[in-house]
Amino acid sequence: MGAKPCIPVEVTVRFPRSVLRSALVTAVAAATAIGLAAPASAATGRYVALGDSYSSGTGAGSYGSSGSCKRSANSYPQLWANANAPSSFAFVACSGAQTSNVLNSQISAVTSSTALVTISIGGNDAGFADVMITCNTSSDAECVRRNQEAQDFARTTLPGRLNNVYTQIRSRAPYARVVVLGYPHIYHLNGYCWGGLSETKRAAINQSSDVLASVISGRAGAYGFTYIDARRTFDGHEICAAGTRWINSVTWPMDESYHPNASGQRGGYYNPLEAVA
Template sequence: MTTQLRSTLAGLLLAAAVLAATVAVTRHDTTDPSGVAVPVRVGPYAALGDSYTSGPRIPVQTGRPEGCARSDHNYPAQVAAGLDLKPGDFRDVSCSGATVDDLTGAQSTKKGTNPSQLSAVSRSTRLVTLGIGGNDIGFSDMITRCVAMGTAYKVLDRAKDMSSHGSPCRESYTDNGVDATEQRIAGLETKLTSALRDIRRRAPEARVYVVGYPAILPAGDANCGRRLPLAPGDIAYLRAKEDQLNKTLEEQAVSTGATYVDTYEASRGHDACAAESTRWIEPVVPSNPAAAVHPNARGQRGMAKEVLRAIRATE
């Protein structure tokens, strides 16, 4: 082999290596008027959110602080892998228990303090996902309370030997026709708008995706039995509250120029009352590694698929 040929081959190999490294953090958009493909950076990527993002109890738990309960198989990690991002181009600062206020302020957990999540967003950030809002309206507490009421209600129902169609939990959240949860959801709108505008200010070139919550409860008044012992009327009530929350997330995303990612439709039939082998959400007593009434590994994969679909649709 001649010296010139060796030099040519070395040059080609170097060019291929550079191209591979570039592809790992770019996609191509044909919006240039000349018709020439323009490289669009997809990293660095900052993942923000609560426990539905962090993936508590899903192996392997990783990151700091430990109290945030992040999994290396949550949907942000799978999105980063799907985009071929390098470790340095991906920061997951999601944290179990997070509210919108924790985006701009430090969050204390039982095992350490998580810095403000927006500290991970800078002018170099090119991709942001945000999944938050459930803790702001107290949804986890609602389910816990409704399960306790549903269990007591069904015991009483069996004692009376009658069919139950009541909604004791809904009644507890409603006073003189005013639904306390609806008020919390309404109060969330301003906070979300402010947070999304802050993200845009910090990362003006980033594409921002607001990730909705997957289906936690089944359609209709299906009886979940021991998996999620709720009064039939409260299943419909809680499902309606989740729907309102998701609509609020979508509206605020659109109003601030972000993209809403619907994970609800894809998760229909994979709720906490579905079979162990197909559900995305674990019931009160999980049988797959995950926190109660939270996405399991299958659910995180499904959510990642929807986020990637949305990202690729807007490239």
């Protein structure tokens, strides 16, 4: 014969309210101790500046002993660190960096004690240095073609590369404020330039900045990061603008061409960063 089936019996146990209240308080306190405590203030915790030449400050001068990375004393990361005195400051952004360089040689600076991370990245992945060379040495049609090629890359391949970087940042510093800084328009169209690139080339280059902004802001938003749209913060200060220009035209050394100068680092990047961090 089979065993008699077990019949479940529901038992209700009543605890005094004082006991329940005490248990709830203990549970909440324990959860907070495990990891729900508020993160350190960005202005007092560790600050890590990641990224490429737009973050290192290439084009703004005063590079000290940073070598080919060209980390400028006039760059927005250094200006923010000077003004806010974080508990520690790791300035690892480097001229020429792509997403792979951030993952291979920069991301280790981000730790669990990090309160603020800033980054500009993606332009070199999409080949915009080559875009500018092509537009300065080739026809309108070839410049437009090269920009379209870069834009296609930005739409299709760059999102996955940004995801890899942003995932690592969030994993290493789950409570840090992360600010992603975009790229400005290089040119003010129909502006005050005589000679140089044609308006067709300038428009194609600016369109590439628009595509980058759309892709980068979209991925940053998906991770809950703050995005600073440099097209807006540099507005009126591009090459060919009537106002004070914050972006170098063709200059020497050549790698500093089409990069923010010291005024651009301060007005276009540092000031808006100070407003959000």
